[in-house]
Amino acid sequence: MCMAVPSRVIAIDGQMAVVEAFGQTRRTSLMMLDEEVAVGDYLILGAGGNFAAEKVPAETALAAIAYLAQVLEDGLA
Amino acid sequence: MFSESGISIGLRIRDGAVAAVLIRSTRMVRAARLFAKRPHAEVLHLLPAVFSLCGTAQAMTGLAAMEKAAAITASPAQKAARALLVQAETVTEHGLTIARDWPTLAGGQPRLDHAKRIRGALAGLRSVLYPQGDWLSPGGGALTADCDRICAAIDQARQSITQLMGHDIGELVLPIAFQAWLERDPGHLPGLVRAKGWAGLGAAPFLPMPEMGPPDLAARMATDRDGQYLARPDCAGRVFETGALAHWAWHPLIRDLMDRHGTGLLPRLAARLVALAEGLHEMEELARDLRTEPACSLPGLSGEGLALTEAARGLLAHRVVLNDGKISQYQILAPTEWNFHPEGPLVRTLHGLPADPDLEWQARLLVNALDPCVACTITLE
Known part of the structure; x- marks a missing residue:
């Protein structure tokens, strides 16, 4: 399904951010976000990952990451 | 490493046309x-967090399934608030696609x-309706009917969409207005499709999803031990199409276009516009049914429930x-899983397309019209 992996912001350069999730890093645009984004924030990326779609609270992101880690561990990914 | 799930589509060319369409999915x-x-509350909070594009519809469908399992009926105002949030997500998703x-x-x-x-116009609706953040409480959270703010948000979304389209979206889906708009401005995608003669591109036999879902849905989900049905659903061998075209096929604009172009590309694009226009209209209607209500307090829930939601990309089912x-x-x-089934609507649409230089572009347009919720690659084989 269209499961989103919350990605942690590790660097910001203008309207672009470098984000990390499960050891993978990628660049994504922040242009679709209204909220301020800082290093350490968690983002949900849109399909394809070109644009960040939403900033999510750390608690929510960490719960989702823990669930997705279990999905990966159980071979359901 | 957690790979992003996606769909890859291979078009096998033989004798100058697409002879086979191979769909591979890594969706979870x-x-x-x-x-x-x-606990049910943990799952309800995980649903919007782990689904990227349809988190509200996923959460609301999960909540409805749990309420059915526990034989709880939410009040009409709670149902209106939830439907309003799902429509807001649908309008946002279609608006984002078009923009x-x-x-x-x-x-x-x-x-x-x-x-x-x-996106910004409708993003705050959840906290306006449920300022205490309890929108996922079975039976209903503490609902605030601040109709002025809700109607202002809907109006702002309507204005933004009107600016994008260069025409009032409610009028644009009238057949005469749509035709005039197409002819006046060939710079936007529907105008380009018309100008290139691709209005009927991909027309194929139409198997729309029944309004209440497949008649055997509950039984098939309940007996799907290995997940085969969830991965490749069917109903007596038929793979239905779900989404904007299937849902709005009765609309006067879509009927008019399908009379001329079948299930071709232009009716598919127009159906997205209809979903946008009707979604805004329905939100305005739903806002009138809102009432301020306190939250429900419920004991432990037990039972089995199945709930369906017409989400932005079509029919979504949760069973709990x-x-x-x-x-x-x-x-x-x-x-x-219906629309990108290996024997489903996309395959019917792409099969037989002539292998001319625009094939990959045409395939991309048809894929976007059916709107997968994950990244999609297309290769010619």
């Missing part, structure tokens, strides 16, 4: 089974300023078995 259709043994993806598919630049305005508030089974059947 069985992942919801890991909700088992978790961000359509210009790119037509060879131009995405109109991100419009996309951002549409609850035991004293804990999940013992959880299944999700998403619209993409």
Whole structure:
């Protein structure tokens, strides 16, 4: 399904951010976000990952990451 | 490493046409089974967090399935508030596609300023309706009917969409107005499709999803031990199409276009506009049914429930078995599994297309019209 992996912001350069999730890093645009984004924030990326779609609270992101880690561990990914 | 799920489409060319369409999916259709043994409240909060594009519809469908399992009926005002949030997500998703993806598919630049305005207009509705954040409480959270703010948000979304389209969206889906708009401005994607003679591109036999879902849905989900049905659903061998075209096929504009172009590309694009226009209209209607209500307090939930939601990309189904508030089974059947089924609507649409130089572009347009919720690659083989 269209499961989103919350990605942690590790660097910001203008309207672009470098984000990390499960050891993978990628660049994504922040242009679709209204909220301020800082290093350490968690983002949900849109399909394809070109644009960040939403900033999510750390608690929510960490719960989702823990669930997705279990999905990966159980071979359901 | 956690790979992003996606769909790859291979078009096998023989004798100058697409002879076979091979669809491979890495979507995690069985992942919801890991909700088992978790408290229902934890799952309800995970749903919007782990689904990127349809988090509200996923959460609302899960909530409805749990309420059915526990034989709880939410009040009409709660149902209106939830439907309003799902429609807001649908309007946002279609608006984003039209602002961000359509210009790119037509060879131009995405109109991100419009996309951002549409998204921003409706993004705050959840906290307006449920200021205490309890929108996922079975039976209903503390609902605030601040109709002025809600109507202002809907109006702002309507204005943003009107600016994007260059025409009032409610009028644009009238057949005469749509035709005039197409002829007046060939720069946008529907105009380009008409100008290139691709209005009927991909027309194929039409198997629309029944309004209440497949008649055997409950039985098939309940007996789907290995997840095969969730990955490749069918109904007596038929693979239905779900989404904007199937849902709005009765609309006067879509009927008019389908009379001339079948299930071709132009009716598919127009159906997205109809979904946008009707979604805004329905939101305005739903706002009138809101009432301020306190939150419900409920004991542990037990039972089995199946709930359906017409989400942005089509029919979404959740089935849950609850035991004293804990999940013992959880299944999700998403619209993409119907539309991108190896024997489904996309295959019917692409099969037989002439292998001319525009084939890959045409395939990309048809894929976007059916709107997968994950990244999609197309290769010619």
